[in-house]
Every structure is written in structure tokens, then in C-alpha cells.
Amino acid sequence: MLFQRGVQGRRLLAYGVPMAAVLFALILGAIMLLILDASPLEGVKAMFEGAFGSSKALTETVLKATPLLLVGVGITIAFRADVINIGGEGQLVLGALFSTFVALNVPRLPAVLMIPLVLLAGFVGGAIWGAIPGVLKAYYDVNEILSTIMLNVVAVQLMNFLLRGPFIDPGEIERGTSIPQTERLTENADLPLLFGSGRLHIGPVIAVIAAIAAYVLLWRTPLGYRLRAVGRNADAARYAGIPVKRTIVLALTLSGAMAGLAGAILVFGSESHRMVTDGSTAGFTGNAGFNGIVAALFGGLHPLWTIPASFLFGGLLVGGNALQRTVQVPSALILALNGLVVIFLVSSDRFKRRLLDRKATGTESELGDDPTGPDPPDPSHPEDSESINLVNRGEV
């Protein structure tokens, strides 16, 4: 009745849905601020200014969005092939460890060679940590949710072992302080700054290029076709002569490689230009392995749409931290707010899809839709037999 005012009105309403969802989450956040005796208005203002209000703020947001985007792009590739990769945290860590290893061992390499090399090392490290669950899934029927969760556990211990052992800053041993961190890594590996000074380095550019490359791969190459074919229907793909097992390994390998690349960028674009651990994965990744999944799904599992999605989500995280500093509330509130935004956005998606559905058939069709690429599969189309299923049906 309300929604019968023609296509235009409905579409406008639909675009308001995610907005309303974020607002609703922020209102709950504001109520929490009131309970904590802080001014919600001041909070929201601090949040926006901290995320988008100045060039410094925008820089922080873009830097925060970079690992989200790369992880998100990797998630997109995996999801298109019908595998869920929740091992981003571990893959980030492995990418960082591999690239750190390179920088520690050939520090004299000139920057023109060094920078591509450390990025490649990160890519390879993440790829290996993605290939393991890929092989386990394709050839040993080990579900990737199990293996990626477990490999995250292994990665954090590997990081702790290396950073307090073989990789540790010799100065830490000398002083007896034993902080588990590397020395300041070679300046030859510092990511070049975009504007010569400031904090903004080439990492975000690499991430955007990776997103575009993933788009081209998925929709403009035979390989991408095979990935998506396996994702839509593994049996049909097999009958069509597509090597399903190898394709699944490849999907998880590429997915891990993207996260690994993000790990390398985190190290060489970091404030400290070294790798340091507080004993947990999140201390290094800042939960990017999980938040990247969120960014990917808000980008409709499309590499290009993940770019603005990551930017906004990065802004939310950076703005949240700024809010904490300005109104002096416990930082736990920011994490809770982060969760609320995810909950409300993902829950509201259905209303948006319903409003956008012009066919009025009661089906959803928006989330995975791709306006430019040919023949996109649709992850949000439940009754479609070709829909993307987050978890493999075990018949690979």
C-alpha cells in the first residue's frame, strides 16, 4: 500500500533502508552514550569529523579501509566459487610474516625491486595459508570453515614464535626488554607516499587495482567463468569438464593471497615500519579479517562495489575511535556499536531487496547483481537452484 506508489518512489524508499539501518544503530549507540553520561550529539559529530572531517581524518579512513578492501576482494572471489573463507585473520598474519622475512634478509635491495618483492612475498604467504584449506577441502573433504578457524589459531602462535625468536629485534635482546617485534625494517621497503609527505601511501591504490583486477578476472576471463560456474553448480561444472577440485583450491588460494597482500601493506605502511605482536591476531590485524567479510557483503559480493563499502566501513571504525577520544567513553562501546551496525545493515537488506524488486514476484534480486558484468550469479536468491551457497554441499 505504502510501497505501491510506482517504481520511483519505491526505489527511493529502498535506498533509504540501509541509511535507516545505520541511523537506527547509531541511535542505539547514542542511547548508550546517554547512559554513560556523554553527549550523543557531540559523539556523532566527533565520529563524523574523525572519519571524514579533514584531510588527516580522510587519510586515516582510507588507510583503515585498505585491508578491509583487500580482504573483501578475496572474500568475493571465494564466495563466487561457493567457498567461505573466514581465515582472513590468519592469512593477513602469514602475508605479513613472509614479507617481513624478505625485508629482514635482503635489506639492501633497492626500493624499485624491494617494494614489489615484499608485496609479492605477502601475496605468496597469504596464498599458501589459503591453499591449505583449499586442498583440504577439495581432496580431503575437510570443511573450510573448520580448517580456516583452526589455521587462524596456528597463525597467531607462529607469529608469536617468530617475533620473539628468529625475527626479534637484536636490540631487544641486548637491552633485555624482549619486546616481541622486529627491528625497524629497511627503509627501502617503506611504501612510497602518495603526496610525498603525510601518511597516505600507495597501499590504497594497490587495493583498488586489486579490486579491479578481481573484477576482470571474474567476469572477463575463462578462469573467472570457471570459478563462477563451480560456485553456481559444482555438478554441472564437472559435467562441463571444469576441473572442480583445482578450481576450488585456486579460489581459496587467491582469496588468501589478497589477505596476505593486505598483511604486507599493514607492515610496510604502518606507523612503526616493523611487525609487532601483542600476542593476539587482532592486535596486528585489527579484526580486518572479519570486517573485510562485512565489507564484501555490503559491496554485494562484487569487487568494485566493495571499494565504497570498505571506505564507509573504514570510516565507521576510524570515526568510532575518534568518538571514544573526544567524549571519553570506554572503547568497548565502539566495538559494540560496530556489531550493531553490522546487525542492522544485514537485517535490513531484505527490505531493500524487496523494494527494489520490480518484477513484484516476491523474489529478491539485488544483492549480488552486477550491472556491467555478463551473467552474474546471485548470492541472495534463495530459491534459485543456482544460488551461491556459503557452505559447500560436501559433494566436491
Add this chain to the structure above:
Amino acid sequence: MRRTYTWLVLLAAFALVVAACGGDDNAEATTTTSTPVTTETFRIAVVAPSAANDLAFTQSMIDSLNVIDGEMDLEIAVTDGMFVVEDAAAAIRDYADKGYDLVIAHGSQYGGSLAEIAPDFPDTSFAWGTAAETFGLPNVYSYQAASDQGGYVMGVLAAALSKTGTLGVVGPVEVGDAKLYVDGFAAGAKAEDPAIDVKIVYTGSFSDVALASETAQAHVTAGADVLTGSAQMVVGAIGVASTEGVAWFGTQANQTQIAPDVVVASQVYHWEGVLREIIAGVQSGTLGGEAYTIDLANGGEVIEYNPGYDLPADVKAKGDAAVAGIIDGSIVVGG
């Protein structure tokens, strides 16, 4: 195309919200964000990795700040829970940007970032701990705790108290302050009783309380009748100590309230002295360059006994002797 609109609308929504708030809030905002620096209020910001009330590392700093807050006109901003090092770096940068007089980076893992940030703010003073170096920068102070000294005293007390000859240590990861304390504890125990068996287990995690608890249980099974440990997750181990009725020695903050019946004593850090000196330095124009160490001699480290624990007088005497020996230099801990 459609999604372009979606994001545009989203962005617009953000903008709207902010514009609306900005309008309402302008007058108030200008007063809060541009606090004039001419006032006498000394502004301190602390960035710390765990919760402000963790009964351990972070709390020791917050408690000390609260003590001196009563002595002078301070404005204290706290950003706790910054276990993500890059987020901590952003916070340090932001506080410096906002003109705080002293920005305290209260985590040894923040040092690498601080070394890059401090040169960008030559007029701001930074303090970094626990750490021993100031990177040769004129605007960085550092502070650390000689936690091996307190650890040594605890080790002496534990060995003297133990009837089974076995002590259990629950550590997180073998690094930094925890390693220093544990090494000191083992040295003190061996000095008191060369035959003592000090079982040291690092669980591999600062946060896994269940694993810390199970480690303590394993120590008790192995015959340990005195336990100690360092970092936030030891609350799990203290629980086991109280259930099993074995003695516990605490560090970083006074842990008596967690288990009043088994906590014998805690090594407590008092940063007040260091903070007073740093603040005086900043006010007189010296923004850094000094490395402070709190220890038993300068009163920054205090052994706080639990009055409710019935510690035999001869054991306590040994502890007091160890403290005196460390202070007068007849006992040298570590190297």
C-alpha cells in the same frame, strides 16, 4: 547504477546527521575543541592496551594518575583497550595534534610507532613505557619497572613458604615485563632454596583465562603449593589458587581483592614519582630525554602484603631482608 545511488544516499545521510548535529552543537563544540592552552591545567593523555581497570598493567598507570590528579590541576584523557597497535598509533598522533602537554604511550609495543610520531610534534612531550630507551629524541621520556626486583623478593618468600619444594608460574608469552618478573622470581626462589623446583609455563596467550586456570591446576597436580603469574589472564589462575588453597603472589597491581584468603603479597607499581618528575620537567621546558626506572630503592615498586594472610614472621623477615639487600646493593638481580 542503482548502487551508486545507494552509497550516495548513505553518504548524504551521514552528512545530514552531522550537519544537523553540527548546527545544534556549534557553540558548545567550539569551546570543547579549542581549549585555550593558556590555562594552568596540565593536559595528559594516556593510550593503553588493556582495560583501565584490569587489576594489572594498565590499572597501575591509571591509579597513579588519579593520585597525582588530586595534587595538581590536571586534565586526563584515557584511551584504553588499544591492543591494535595501529589504532594506538592513530590515537597517540591525534592527542598530540589536539595539543595535549604530555601523551603517555603505555605499552612497550607502541615504541616503534612513537619513534616515528614524536619527531612530527617537537613541542609535545611523550612518555613511553615500559621501556628503557628514548630513541635519542629530545621530546620522549621512557619509564620501566625493575619487575625482576619485586619478582626476586616474591621468589624468596615463595620458596620460604613452600612445604613441597615446588613452585608454579603461569606466564603469558615469554616477553617484556612478564619475562622480567618471572626470571626474577625464579632467581629469588633459587637463592632462598637451591633445591627448589620452579615450574614455569607460558600459555602462549595474554587473554586465555581458561588456559591460565588449567595451567594453575596442572601446577597444583605437579605438587606446587605456591603459585604466581603475570598479565591479565592470571585471574583464572588466582581462582584455582583460592579453590585449591595454595598461596598466590601477585604483580603489577594489588590482587588481594580477587582472593583475600590466598594472596600473600603483591608487587605494586607506583608511577607517581616518575610522573611528578616528568610533569615538572615538561613545565620547566624539558620535554624528554630521560629514562626512568622504578624499583624498590626509589619507592616506585612496593611489596604490598595482604594483612588478612597469616604469613609466618620468619618468612616475612626473609622477604624484608631481600628488599633491604636489593636496596643496599648486596643483592644484584638480573644483569
Add this chain to the structure above:
Amino acid sequence: MSGLFTEAVLVATIAGGIRLAVPLLFASIGEMFGQRSGVLNLGVDGVMLLGAFGGYYTVLKTDNVWFGLLVGVGIGVVLGLVTAVMSVTLKAEQGISGIGVFLFGLGFSDLLFQMWVGTPLPIQAFPKVEIPGLSNIPFLGETLFSHSAVVYIAFAMVPLSMFIINQTNFGMKIRAVGENPEAADSLGVSVAGIRYATLIIGGTLAGVAGAALAIDLKIFQSNLTNAAGFIAIALVYFGAWRPLGVMGGALLYGFVNSIVLQLKTQGIIPRSWSDIAAMAPAVVTILALVVVAHRFKPPAALTKPFERAR
């Protein structure tokens, strides 16, 4: 060195493994119900954390552990309902909505703790229940029949859930909805109703898992579960969606952890290797699954929202 093979150490290792398995067992049995009906819930860890805080806070205020456990149940029911609304009614993407619940639980439990409690204060623990007769059997009595009450409740969940899933009408409907919701629907089974029920069961058991963990440790702290909820989800896959398999996975994970701790305590694993040794539970779990080379298939409708065909 030789201390490892004394009876006391063996008893402690087994008893310790069982204790470490308990929260995992509660949470994975709960998650199993949801997955059997076709819903993946990644938010277990968030529910556990909120249940842990609720249980801790209640015991702190009332000194009654059973009341604390009950509050864990209540929080679990509410969050199970929230999960169901998201996943069933609103058909939210299951791989993502749970991450929202996880992040919310991680932050909100810590926030409440800092607002209402502040510094961690100890609470009462569960009473230890020695099963009359059985607890006197040498070795077995000490390892299996001398635990806190909540341990028995956790293991009682295994036969209970086997009975529910395999023998009852409700269980048959759960399986039908998870394998072929269209067919179940055509036979008049309410797909949404069954999924609401299983998700509320899942939430309840996750809440209980958290409360049991906090009360067993007698303390609450930020991120108390340390991602145990994610391990619990992995164990559902390990257990191939069967209660006995899930129990096997939880016990394997607990035992390997416990054995590694004993080896460290005895000095058999040197300290420089403690990080590597801490990988053991995860590695063993993966390898075990590789070796077993499962032929079990997940419920066919897992992660797929149900939309009635017109």
C-alpha cells in the same frame, strides 16, 4: 620427566581435558541444532560472552550459581531469538549476521563489565559433585565422576540431543527442514517455526556455555572466551553434525590442550617451543579430520534461507 606417567598426573590430564571441553561442548551441541535445521550461526562467541557476563554478574550479586546459570539461559534465549529474527524472518546473510553478533557481544559484555563491576571480583564456583559409588572407583572415579555439577549437565546434553534429533517427532522435523525444506513445508511442517526453535536452543546452550565458563573460572574479563565460540562452530563440522562426533571433537580439543599443558609443566616441552606447542589442538583437529576422511555431508539446506514457492 618420569612425573608424566604417575597416576596423579594422568588423572589431572584427563580431568583437565574434560573441564576444557565443557564450554565447547555446550556451545557446539547448540550450534549443531541450528545447523541441522539449515542455519549457520557465526555469532556463538558473542552470545557466550554476554552469557558469561550475565552469569558472572548474577552470581556476584546473588551468590547463587544456579541463578547465574539461569540468567545465562535467559540471555541465550533472547539472543537466539534475535539470531532467528535475522536469519529466518529477515533472511540475512548467515555468514555475516553472526559476525555482527560476535562483535556486539565482544564489545557490549566488556562495556557492561566496566560500567557495573570495574575491577574483577571473585565469585562462587559450582559445587563439586562426587557421584556416590562411582567416584570411589580407583582412577575412573577421580577422572570421570568427581567434577563440578555443570560438567555432568554438559555431557548429559549428548544423549539428550541424540534422543531429540533421532527419536522424536521434533527431531525428525529438524532433519527434514535441514535437508529439504520444500518437502517439509509441503507436508505442513513450519520451516520458520522449526528454525526459530533450533536457534533458540542454540542460543540457550551458547549462553549456558558462557555462564558455565565464567562461573567455573569464578571471574569475568574482557574477551573471556578467547574465541572459544569459533572453535565450537568448527567442532560441529568436525563432529559431522552428530552429537557423539561433536563430543569427540570437544574432548579431542580439550585433551590435546591439557596434554600440552602437562608436558610444559613437566618441562618436557622446552619454553622456547611453547608457542609452537600451543598450535597442537588446532593442528591435531585438522589432521584428525583429514585422516578420518569424512563421508558425511552437511545438511543440504545449510545457510540457505527458505522461501516458500508460490
